[in-house]
Amino acid sequence: MNFSTIKSKLVLYLVVSLISIASGVVFAYIIASLEIKKIMVNDISDVATTLEKSIKFIAINDKEAYKKDSFSAYLNSIKIGKSGYVYLIDASGTLISHPSKQGKSLGGKSYAEHIIHDKSGGTHEYVSSTSGQEKIAGYRYIQDWDMWIVPGVNKADYFEDLKENFLKWMMLCGGIIAFLLALMGKIIERRIVRPVENLIEVAAELAQGDGDLKKRLDFPGDSEMATASNYVDQFISRIQEVVNVAKTTVQASVHSAEKLGGLSQKITRQIEEQHKLTTSSNKLVQEISKSLDEGEDAAIKTADDLSITSTELESMIGKLSTISDYVTDASVKQVDFSDKLMQLNEDAKQIKEVLTVIDEIADQTNLLALNAAIEAARAGEHGRGFAVVADEVRKLAERTQKSLAEINATINIVVQSISEASDEMKESAQQMSDISVISNEIQGQTSSTKSSMEQTITYAQNSAKLATTIAYRTKTLITNMDDVTQLSTQSEEIIHDVDDTVKTIVEHSHELELRLNEFKS
Structure with missing residues (x-):
């Protein structure tokens, strides 16, 4: 129910x-x-x-x-x-x-x-x-x-x-x-339902019949239903007035909509021409932007390469300075070492002199041992022990002379080697000194080259920045051109929508006019 x-x-x-x-x-x-x-x-x-x-x-x-x-x-x-x-x-x-x-x-x-x-x-x-x-x-x-x-x-x-x-x-x-x-x-x-049903029947006849807005309910009496029907009659009167005004307004709307449709078509053609020009300009600017991007990349790469070269030169200068320091230090050390070898040579000569003195002492010891043996022989049995000692002293003197001869030969070889090494050290020290001078000269030339390279890097970086600025502004221009193109496209779409809307308004206005004409007002 x-x-x-x-x-x-x-x-x-x-x-x-x-x-x-x-x-x-x-x-x-x-x-x-x-x-x-x-x-x-x-x-x-x-x-x-x-x-x-x-x-x-x-x-x-x-x-x-x-x-x-x-x-x-x-x-x-x-x-x-x-x-x-x-x-x-x-x-x-x-x-x-x-x-x-x-x-x-x-x-x-x-x-x-x-x-x-x-x-x-x-x-x-x-x-x-x-x-x-x-x-x-x-x-x-x-x-x-x-x-x-x-x-x-x-x-x-x-x-x-x-x-x-x-x-x-x-x-x-x-x-x-x-x-x-x-x-x-x-x-x-009886008092409420039946009057309401009667009202429904009359209202249905009014709504589904000929649509004659001149008809009224006209319930007599002072009851609530009569009051309600009176308000309904007033409402129908207002609807009648609205329908009359709507008919006049719809006719004017149809005329205005048709005129607006003609204007929208004209604007559509102009926007299409503008869109074509904007699209062509956009393509040209994009080609320019591509060339600027390539120039920007080349400038940036050149600046980067120069920066790398400058860094390597700076590293090379540091290494040359280190080599020069090492060579100078080695030259000083070699000179010092040569001096020490000369001193060692002098010390070896002094040792040789000492050995000469020891050799003389050994000769005298040998002579004394011979004299002692002679005296022991003279003493006979009493000098036998002294003879043994004299013989041992003689043997010791002979071994000493033999060892001194070997040491003297070795010292002669050492002295000769020290002299040769000292000469070579002096020659090497001189070469080290020459290399240090050449290194200093190369270091000075490299420093000069580095200064020129830094100035070149500055020019390259400024060129890259300028290329970047130009490329950025060109891209901004492209973006603006894209926005203009997009706005042109949107405007074209909007005009099409307006044209469609105008057509729809005209159709609805005709339909509304037909519907309003169904009412007898």
């Missing part, structure tokens, strides 16, 4: 009202049931307490009273509700007093076990295993007899009357309320 109409909403309101009433009745019944249950528990608890007091009084006065028939008759005479009764049960679960089951055992029954194991007293709800009825029992412990007095009642005794009376009155009240709601709905339908 569509609930957007007034009639459907009214029906929905009545249904919701009835459901609300029914829900209220059910809720009231549930609350009443809960209250009845509380009343049942309180009543059975009060009965159990009263019986407890009476039975305790009897037990105090007569310990065997529970065995008497008069006591059983007294308990059986007590009725609770329609079918409730009182019974007495001992600790073993045997019914000491019961209207129909006296002497039987309830051992194993859950409700009986609950009672005989609770000496504090209370109430217990259970379902009868024989009748299937829901029951509530109150129980109190009689200490003198070790028994429990148990009054019980069926829940149905209370709830049947509740159901009968509650349902009867609620059905009556619900019927009255439902009748009143239906009556109210009928009145609302």
Whole structure:
């Protein structure tokens, strides 16, 4: 069902009202049931307490009273509700007093076990295993007899009357309320729904008929519907005025749109010519930019190569300076070494002189040893030991002379080698000195070349910067030319869009004019 109409909403309101009433009745019944249950528990608890007091009084006065028939008759005479009764049960679960089951055992029954194991007293709800009825029992412990007095009642005794009376009155009240709601709905339908349906019929005829804006609803009276129809008539009058103005405006719009279409076509042709010229200029500038990029790259590469060459020259100057220092230092060291060799030669000559003196001493020692041997021979037996010593001294002098001869030969060779090395050192030192002078001259020439190279690098870097500036400005010009070309293209597209829009406006204006002519204004 569509609930957007007034009639459907009214029906929905009545249904919701009835459901609300029914829900209220059910809720009231549930609350009443809960209250009845509380009343049942309180009543059975009060009965159990009263019986407890009476039975305790009897037990105090007569310990065997529970065995008497008069006591059983007294308990059986007590009725609770329609079918409730009182019974007495001992600790073993045997019914000491019961209207129909006296002497039987309830051992194993859950409700009986609950009672005989609770000496504090209370109430217990259970379902009868024989009748299937829901029951509530109150129980109190009689200490003198070790028994429990148990009054019980069926829940149905209370709830049947509740159901009968509650349902009867609620059905009556619900019927009255439902009748009143239906009556109210009928009145609302007659006073509101029918006039609205009549208004819909008239408005549909006005909208889907000939489109005659001269028609009016004309509802009589001072009701809300009459007031609404009056406002609708005023609205139709304003629509009639708007349609008349729209017809005139559409005709003028069609004429202006057609004129605008002619202008847009003319502008389109001019923009196309401008686009061609801009594209040709853009290609020429791009070729120039390409050449400038190549010149810029060459200038930058030349500057980089010159910088590398300058760096290598600077490194070469440093190395030449180091070589010159090394050569000078080596020359000085060689001269010093030559001087030391000369000194060593002089020292060797002094050693040779010393050896000459030692040789002379050895000759004299040999002579003395000979004289000593002669004197020992003269002494005979007494000079034999001295002769041995003289012989050893002579041998030592001979070995000394032999060693001196070898040393003297070696020193002569050393002296000659030292002299030759000294001469070569002097010659090498002179060559080192000449190389140092040549290195200094090369270093000076290289420094001069480096200065010229630095100036050349400066010129090359300035040329590269100038080429970069020109290339940047040319690229900026290309970018501007691209922007102009793009704007020209966009303008061409916009003009095409304007032309299409003008055509669309003309078509829509004609269509709107046809639609407006459908109304009789």
